[in-house]
Amino acid sequence: MAHLEKQGHEVTDIGPHVYDADDDYPAFCVETALRVVADEGSRGIVVGGSGNGEQIAANKVPGARAGLAWSVETAKLCREHNHAQLIGVGARMHTAEEAVEIVEAFLATEVSPEERHARRVQQLLDYERTGTPPALPEA
Numbered sequence: 001m002a003h004l005e006k007q008g009h010e011v012t013d014i015g016p017h018v019y020d021a022d023d024d025y026p027a028f029c030v031e032t033a034l035r036v037v038a039d040e041g042s043r044g045i046v047v048g049g050s051g052n053g054e055q056i057a058a059n060k061v062p063g064a065r066a067g068l069a070w071s072v073e074t075a076k077l078c079r080e081h082n083h084a085q086l087i088g089v090g091a092r093m094h095t096a097e098e099a100v101e102i103v104e105a106f107l108a109t110e111v112s113p114e115e116r117h118a119r120r121v122q123q124l125l126d127y128e129r130t131g132t133p134p135a136l137p138e139a
């Protein structure tokens with residue numbers, strides 16, 4: 001957090017503020033995603049053992065797009081192609097230095113201007129809003 005603040009980011013720590021190996025991640029991840037969706041332009045990082053359950057929890061919030069970022073490249077791609085506002089990072093999967101690189105890559109990347117990515121994101125937003133699945137292409 002201090003590292004990101006030093007870089008000029010305004011950081012909110014949703015917690016947990018005390019380490020408890022037995023606590024449950026959904027509340028933290030859902031709260032993070034709710035705040036990110038409500039604050040356009042903000043980004044969220046959900047951290048856990050693998051980052052997987054954490055990004056699944058964040059993705060339950062309507063409008064949230066959370067990707068599992070397990071490398072610098074996947075961190076960049078989930079922003080560029082998937083317009084992710086959040087990433088899940090696996091605390092047990094990386095060194096602290098690697099995790100910082102992954103988070104920095106995500107924060108430094110903007111969405112791709114290529115139309116096909118926006119089109120796909122829109123299809124998911126429409127599905128979320130209407131419940132009607134995107135049409136399968138004709139065989």
Ligand SMILES: O=C(CO)[C@H](O)[C@H](O)COP(=O)(O)O
Pocket residue numbers: 021022048049050051052053054
């Ligand atoms: O989604 C996950 C793994 O895929 C979580 O990170 C994991 O289940 C957390 O486990 P623990 O309570 O052992 O830290």
